[in-house]
Amino acid sequence: YIFYTDWMWTSFVVFSISQSTMLAVGAIYYMLFTGVPGTATYYATIMTIYTWVAKGAWFALGYPYDFIVVPVWIPSAMLLDLTYWATRRNKHAAIIIGGTLVGLSFPLFNMVNLLLVRDPLEVAFKYPRPTLPAYMTPIEPQVGKFYNSP
Numbered sequence: 001y002i003f004y005t006d007w008m009w010t011s012f013v014v015f016s017i018s019q020s021t022m023l024a025v026g027a028i029y030y031m032l033f034t035g036v037p038g039t040a041t042y043y044a045t046i047m048t049i050y051t052w053v054a055k056g057a058w059f060a061l062g063y064p065y066d067f068i069v070v071p072v073w074i075p076s077a078m079l080l081d082l083t084y085w086a087t088r089r090n091k092h093a094a095i096i097i098g099g100t101l102v103g104l105s106f107p108l109f110n111m112v113n114l115l116l117v118r119d120p121l122e123v124a125f126k127y128p129r130p131t132l133p134a135y136m137t138p139i140e141p142q143v144g145k146f147y148n149s150p
Contacts, residue, residue: 012107012114019071020106023047024099027080031094037085040098044077066117072109076102 027040048070055068083098 012111015071016107016110017103019073020076020103023073023077023106024080024102027077028084028095028098031081031084032091037088038081040077040080040084041074044073047071047073069114069117071106072113073106075109076106079105 023040023044027043030039030043031037051068051070055065055070058068059065079101080098083101084094087093087097
């Protein structure tokens with residue numbers, strides 16, 4: 001989370017690519033080997049629950065509730081399941097079309113999710129990392145520094 005506030009756009013892109021790839025590759029792997037439509041939604045639900053557990057753990061450590069943002073995997077996974085169901089006879093189409101839909105929809109759903117986080121900069125100052133980036137290091141006021149000096 002603090003990584004997200006420090007490097008907002010970069011980390012949003014990195015997380016979007018890595019998590020949508022994780023969802024698409026993992027779910028398509030399961031679907032192709034089990035042949036069960038609905039596997040992607042199941043897979044996404046498991047990942048969502050795991051993240052809720054992590055969110056609860058950080059909350060128990062005293063961090064604010066929205067310190068961990070749970071990615072929105074399920075709607076993208078449902079699109080992937082629908083694609084797999086619609087292209088059952090052509091597995092390559094399921095991979096290409098489903099992967100594209102996940103790659104395009106996942107960042108959109110998560111952008112909305114991240115817009116709902118309250119004042120990320122305030123949280124970043126309230127819960128700093130041991131080493132702050134240079135632009136967040138507090139600067140002491142210089143006003144009147146030499147006023148009384150001999």
